[in-house]
Amino acid sequence: MDQKATRRAFLIGATSLAGGLITVLPVTDARATPATMQAAIKKVIGSAALRKGKVTLHLPPLVENGNSVAMDIAVDSPMTANNHVRAIHVFNEKNPQSNVVSIRLGPPAGQAKIATRVRLADSQRIMAIAEMNDGTFWSDEVDVIVTIAACLEDPV
Amino acid sequence: MARALINVPPKAKKGEIITIKTLISHEMETGYRHDNVGKAIPRNIITEFVCTYNGLEVFRAELFPAIAANPFFTFNTVATASGTIEFKWTGDNEFSQTESVNITVE
Amino acid sequence: MTPSERCILVVGALACAIASTLLIVRAAEIPLNERKSGYEFMGRDSRAMQDDDTANPGTFSVLDGEALWKRKVGTAGKSCADCHGEASESMKGVAARYPAFNAARGRPVNLDQQINICRAERQQATPLPLEGKDLLALNAYVARQSRGMPINVTIDERTRPFFEAGRATFYRRQGQLNFACAQCHDDNWKEKLAGSPITQAHPTGYPLYRLEWQSVGSLQRRLRNCISGMRVDNYPPGAPELVDLELFLMWRARGMPIETPAVRP
Numbered sequence: 444m445d446q447k448a449t450r451r452a453f454l455i456g457a458t459s460l461a462g463g464l465i466t467v468l469p470v471t472d473a474r475a476t477p478a479t480m481q482a483a484i485k486k487v488i489g490s491a492a493l494r495k496g497k498v499t500l501h502l503p504p505l506v507e508n509g510n511s512v513a514m515d516i517a518v519d520s521p522m523t524a525n526n527h528v529r530a531i532h533v534f535n536e537k538n539p540q541s542n543v544v545s546i547r548l549g550p551p552a553g554q555a556k557i558a559t560r561v562r563l564a565d566s567q568r569i570m571a572i573a574e575m576n577d578g579t580f581w582s583d584e585v586d587v588i589v590t591i592a593a594c595l596e597d598p599v
Numbered sequence: 600m601a602r603a604l605i606n607v608p609p610k611a612k613k614g615e616i617i618t619i620k621t622l623i624s625h626e627m628e629t630g631y632r633h634d635n636v637g638k639a640i641p642r643n644i645i646t647e648f649v650c651t652y653n654g655l656e657v658f659r660a661e662l663f664p665a666i667a668a669n670p671f672f673t674f675n676t677v678a679t680a681s682g683t684i685e686f687k688w689t690g691d692n693e694f695s696q697t698e699s700v701n702i703t704v705e
Numbered sequence: 706m707t708p709s710e711r712c713i714l715v716v717g718a719l720a721c722a723i724a725s726t727l728l729i730v731r732a733a734e735i736p737l738n739e740r741k742s743g744y745e746f747m748g749r750d751s752r753a754m755q756d757d758d759t760a761n762p763g764t765f766s767v768l769d770g771e772a773l774w775k776r777k778v779g780t781a782g783k784s785c786a787d788c789h790g791e792a793s794e795s796m797k798g799v800a801a802r803y804p805a806f807n808a809a810r811g812r813p814v815n816l817d818q819q820i821n822i823c824r825a826e827r828q829q830a831t832p833l834p835l836e837g838k839d840l841l842a843l844n845a846y847v848a849r850q851s852r853g854m855p856i857n858v859t860i861d862e863r864t865r866p867f868f869e870a871g872r873a874t875f876y877r878r879q880g881q882l883n884f885a886c887a888q889c890h891d892d893n894w895k896e897k898l899a900g901s902p903i904t905q906a907h908p909t910g911y912p913l914y915r916l917e918w919q920s921v922g923s924l925q926r927r928l929r930n931c932i933s934g935m936r937v938d939n940y941p942p943g944a945p946e947l948v949d950l951e952l953f954l955m956w957r958a959r960g961m962p963i964e965t966p967a968v969r970p
Contacts, residue, residue, distance in 0.1 A: 503748055507901065507970035508916035511667040513750035538665050539631045547659035551652065551676055553616035558673035562629070562665050590900035591917065591970075602768055606759040620757075624765045626919070668919040669762040 483541035611678035645690035763966025770846025779830025800848035871953030880937030910967020
């Protein structure tokens, strides 16, 4: 946590205790927040609407260890030249960075199904967004509980 | 050179959708950890993974620190013709590794 | 809160809840047919990672070990293969019976120690550092040759005193929390600690890839993690007390198949 953030947190805390009318901002170290996640998503989809459907995101609901969490994503698409998934983007809410992975696909894939292993820093929401060749965006999201975190635990 | 494990069926029928699994040995140091005296450990991750089949790109991934150590990917491709499936990983500190496997498509 | 801090808080609470004034815990040993490997306590995805060699990062360690097996080292300029030939034949069953008695040393040694004994005496090479990549790789490669074979350590008049010392350590209340290994691993293995299942603590898959470590590690590394979590003065790596405990744990897991290289959370 950088010095500035620590001081700011202390001052806000101290003032609140003194009964001052200060809006307490959630001071974090460089972690993602739902707001930065939304910003990262907007960077990808621009002003397009985000529709629910077509995408199935799977992560275990209770994670054994945040250092390595199996993630599967499937998108319902025939993967033909006229109708296919162009990309799959995954975002998170509470890791130090909002992006998880961005995958580019096309008709050669045959089916839009991927699996990988990710790090999760805290219990949080994960969102997968599929970008279709017609410019539409579809999403799915999952809430995951993490008791032993990644990223924010220093090596022993 | 990092070790990599590739799982591709050696033979497939034309038009069949095959499953490819890849695993590469890499610590994927996030850049967010600190050592025992509080110094930040610099980021050292693989940032890109590309798979080409007979020269055609069939899968590309942009990796962030949120990808777990020893990056693992499973994906599909349509078996089109016999030839070579090539895998390339690139990342921080000029990390670059290429592996390839042959496939027979009948 | 770090995982070990969280662990200590919960372990402390658990220890307090166990009302016993006895110094030695008379815990009930797990009946042989009720024993379960740590594999059975893991989720579906972690099991899949262990089951598929091409998805298991422990495989890298085994492959490194295979390369090291053939490498000529030391002033003797010998490789493991020069004496032992094909590991798939000569090393079959070896890991399943370690720790084993070493006559020259008058006590049991574990596989890491045996590898270093070979290096010093046969290859005239410097011993490999404990918990280093190379020693873990050789150990993983040798142990891999016993995969599927039942654990089979020998308890006889030579190893018995060390076995008893290991057993005493397992059942003895120790450290700040006045807590014994058996209280979790014999008595409470069906329960959870900080959201994670408490396993029976059978060392069936070492060296293994632990998600917590993001790397391959030895049984002693795991024991030392647990011992410090229990707030007990820790033993240095390679300590005889740890080898005695390994011997006891392997006996306790007798008959269970070797899973090396396993995956564990």
